[in-house]
Amino acid sequence: MPPGTHQVTVTRYGKELWSGPITVAADQRVIVYIPNGKEKAKPWKRGSECRTNCIPGDLPESVPRFRAGIASATVAVAPVSGSVSANPSKIDCNQATQLAWVSKETVEADMSGMSPVPTSGEKTISPRQTTTYQLTASGPGGVVTPSTTVEVNPVVQSSLTASPTEVSYRRIGDKVLKQDSTTLSWSTSNVDAVSLDPGGSVDPSGTKSLTLSPTQTGDGPVDEQFQYTLKASNVCGGSDVKTVAVHMKGSVEPIPTVLLHSVFFPTAYPTKDQPNLGLVRSQQEVLSNLASGFKQYLEYDPDAKLSLGGFTDDRGSNKYNDALSEFRVQLVKDFLVSQGIAAEKIDTSAYGKEKPLDKATVSDLQSRNPNQPPEKRVRDSRTTWLAYNRRVDVVLVPTNAESEKFYPNQASDSDILWQRPKPRRTAVEGSN
Numbered sequence: 452m453p454p455g456t457h458q459v460t461v462t463r464y465g466k467e468l469w470s471g472p473i474t475v476a477a478d479q480r481v482i483v484y485i486p487n488g489k490e491k492a493k494p495w496k497r498g499s500e501c502r503t504n505c506i507p508g509d510l511p512e513s514v515p516r517f518r519a520g521i522a523s524a525t526v527a528v529a530p531v532s533g534s535v536s537a538n539p540s541k542i543d544c545n546q547a548t549q550l551a552w553v554s555k556e557t558v559e560a561d562m563s564g565m566s567p568v569p570t571s572g573e574k575t576i577s578p579r580q581t582t583t584y585q586l587t588a589s590g591p592g593g594v595v596t597p598s599t600t601v602e603v604n605p606v607v608q609s610s611l612t613a614s615p616t617e618v619s620y621r622r623i624g625d626k627v628l629k630q631d632s633t634t635l636s637w638s639t640s641n642v643d644a645v646s647l648d649p650g651g652s653v654d655p656s657g658t659k660s661l662t663l664s665p666t667q668t669g670d671g672p673v674d675e676q677f678q679y680t681l682k683a684s685n686v687c688g689g690s691d692v693k694t695v696a697v698h699m700k701g702s703v704e705p706i707p708t709v710l711l712h713s714v715f716f717p718t719a720y721p722t723k724d725q726p727n728l729g730l731v732r733s734q735q736e737v738l739s740n741l742a743s744g745f746k747q748y749l750e751y752d753p754d755a756k757l758s759l760g761g762f763t764d765d766r767g768s769n770k771y772n773d774a775l776s777e778f779r780v781q782l783v784k785d786f787l788v789s790q791g792i793a794a795e796k797i798d799t800s801a802y803g804k805e806k807p808l809d810k811a812t813v814s815d816l817q818s819r820n821p822n823q824p825p826e827k828r829v830r831d832s833r834t835t836w837l838a839y840n841r842r843v844d845v846v847l848v849p850t851n852a853e854s855e856k857f858y859p860n861q862a863s864d865s866d867i868l869w870q871r872p873k874p875r876r877t878a879v880e881g882s883n
Contacts, residue, residue: 461485461528461591468528468593482558485528486594529556533588533595537576541602543641544687547577548601554588561587563598578603579687605689609639611681613695618663620673620701623751632662633697639683648680655683663699673701707747710740711854714783714843718764719873721778730782731882733862738783741845742790748847749796757792758846759783761801764837772803783843798848804840808856813839822861828869838869 454477460470461483469485480495533554542548551573554560562568563585570588578601585598618631638656639645646652650659665673677697684690714737720729730738741757748755761776761783780799788794808816813836817824828835838858845854859865864882867874 459483463528463530463593483591484558484589485591486589528592530592531556531588531590531595533557533560533586533597535562535584535586535597535599537584537599537601540599541604542577543604544579544685544689545577545641545643547575550574550576550584550599550601552586552597554586554595556592557588557590559589576601580605603687604641605685605687607639607641607683607685607689607691609637609642609645609681609683609691609693611635611637611679611693611695613679613697616695616697618697618699620663620665620699621704622702623704624706626751628750629701630662630664631699632660635659635661635679635695637681637693639681639691641685641689642683643685645681645683648682650679661697663697665699665701665703667703670703670705673699673703675699706751707744709744709748709847709852710737711845711847711852712737712741713845713854713856714738714779715838715859715868716779716841716843717867717874717879718837718841718871719775720879721775721782723774723778725876726778727782727785728876728879728883729779730786731862731864731867731879733859733864733882734868735786737859738786739790742787742792745796745847746791752849754849756796756798756848757787758798758848759800760844760846761799762807762840762842762844763804764840765804765807766837767804769803773801776801776803779843807840808836810836816856816858820857820860822857822859824858824860828860834869834871837871841868 454475456472456474458471459473461468469483469488471488473481473483473490475481476492478495479492482491482493483489484491531554533552535550535552537548537550539548552560552562552568553571557570560568560570564582565574581600581602583598583600585596588595613633613635615631615633618633619629620631621627621629635647636658637647637653642655644652645655647659653659663677665675667673667675677699679695679697681693682690714730714734716729717731721727745755745757759780761780763772763775780801784794784797784799787797810832814832816839817835824835835858839856842856844856846852859868862868867878867882
């Protein structure tokens with residue numbers, strides 16, 4: 452139409468959408484936004500071409516001149532159309548979806564949360580909560596507002612197990628004899644952060660082997676519970692907590708005591724003909740107690756051994772006393788083996804009448820002896836000195852702790868052990 456101001460009415464299906472004056476300059480076109488009546492003028496290239504190349508009053512068929520009545524003209528405008536979609540429309544937290552939209556007869560397009568946008572396009576998005584995306588497409592033919600909803604699943608799922616849930620522990624002194632371990636296993640889904648307490652951050656799924664120790668420091672039974680907590684969460688507000696407990700039972704024990712006491716023998720016992728005679732009842736009790744403690748001690752130190760040293764008093768020849776001390780250490784060893792100690796755990800040495808305790812040492816031992824002797828043994832110091840040397844000493848290896856050499860003054864059979872002459876066989880047998 453020619454330059455100037457023109458009255459325009461726009462209808463759709465017989466219904467008036469907009470009406471008003473439009474001023475058009477030469478070589479321009481005017482776009483009217485029907486919803487708000489705003490106008491936008493843009494250059495019209497074909498008009499300028501016609502002004503340059505056409506004879507006045509002569510228009511080419513390709514550019515027909517619009518002619519309308521003096522008062523008004525009715526122009527049919529194509530309607531605006533549009534659509535929007537998301538694929539997939541349901542996602543877990545932190546997953547992505549492809550948002551796509553298309554519109555026609557559109558001049559401007561807006562998308563909720565990301566305005567403005569091209570009239571058609573697509574975009575990868577990752578919302579943290581369920582979100583509705585609405586496209587507003589505007590053009591001369593109106594406005595459309597299609598929408599689509601992306602559902603976001605914030606739910607965190609997790610599991611935590613321990614195998615086994617019952618563990619054992621045993622410690623003697625500073626040595627751990629048994630210390631079970633347990634394995635934690637966990638899995639999670641739809642998460643950003645996962646942690647174990649105690650432990651700190653961990654992968655979303657995994658395993659962890661734990662060797663447990665009791666918290667108690669003193670001796671006694673162990674009965675403790677260890678608790679582990681898995682915490683999983685995501686940026687969409689989802690979280691989950693799982694807990695598992697491991698029960699520990701056992702003991703913390705002191706180092707077993709080995710009662711080391713020297714073993715004493717009657718004069719001239721055992722003999723070659725009677726190698727099992729001479730270990731009287733009180734000395735058998737000493738060895739039984741020693742064997743009981745040593746067997747327990749072997750749990751603490753499996754490499755421990757007992758070293759036996761046999762001695763005699765100074766009467767008789769060297770050859771006789773060497774053999775006599777051999778009989779004595781062998782009899783003690785045999786008795787300990789009968790109490791359940793392996794023979795290879797016992798070493799023996801026979802010294803005969805070498806390395807005797809001198810009288811000053813015996814006097815000192817007697818003075819410190821918790822079992823004080825009768826008066827007659829105090830008066831007869833030589834007989835007491837001889838009795839102290841008829842013995843087998845015991846050493847605990849590798850600690851090198853030595854047996855106490857206190858004479859058993861209060862034992863019921865101590866007279867048989869103490870007397871200087873060789874006791875009758877029947878007397879020794881009665882106490883054997």
